Amino acid sequence: MAGLEAGRRGAMGRASVEERLDQAMHVFWERGYWDTSIDQLIDRTGLHRAEVYGKFGSKRGLFEATLRRYREKVIAVFLEPLGRPDAALADIARFFAGIHEGAVEPERRLGCLMINTASEVSPHVRSVARIVSKYLDELAALLRRACVNARKRRELRSNTDVDQVADYLVGSVVGLWVLARSPAPDTVLRHYVEGVLASLDGWDPKRGDVRLGDRAPGKARGAQK
Secondary structure: OOHHHHHHHHHHHHHHHHHHHHHHHHHHHHHOOOOOOOOHHHHHHEEEEEHHHHHHHHHHHHHHHHHHHHHHHHHHHHHHOOOOOOOHHHHHHHHHHHHHHHHHHHHHHEEEEEHHHHHOOOOOOHHHHHHHHHHHHHHHHHHHHHHHHHHHOOOOOOOOOOOHHHHHHHHHHHHHHHHHHHOOOOOHHHHHHHHHHHHHHOOOOOOOOOOHHHHOOOOOOOOOO
């Protein structure tokens, strides 16, 4: 019985940490790392100052934990179309359509926490830069694999440089999330994504004009504000 009770307390403790990480994640997402104070984190999350330093070591440690949580909980939903080993051109289109659909939601005009961090924090904090770089490398690898599959299926031309295309698409993801955070109207985001998809179609002579509505999947499930 004692072991069972201890297990229950441990599970409750883990759930509490996850919930508070989610709350901290939203504070950093809304305000950015530099403009978020320990007092604001304590007020929004219910963490005590001693817990922040005891569990995470510092504000930076808490921020890095929220970045990892964001990768697991939010980014994973958007990456789902690229996750299959046989993902190809249509899955790249679904991936971008999913980002667009999430980005134009009013609460999403905060952009992407990971991409915001790439420009705001990474140049100044090496440990944070490593987390962001790991994500960008993972994204590039998934996009490259999809491009390799697409080339094998002759959805892309046989001489397509898949490394170049993958790097271009990573840059497009960054650009889309920066636009999402700007005052640009939703139509600008739509046209941006349609331009990215059209560039992919340009490598496939069998395809014609593209409109985002032709490709968009259902709303990404599980994405959190």
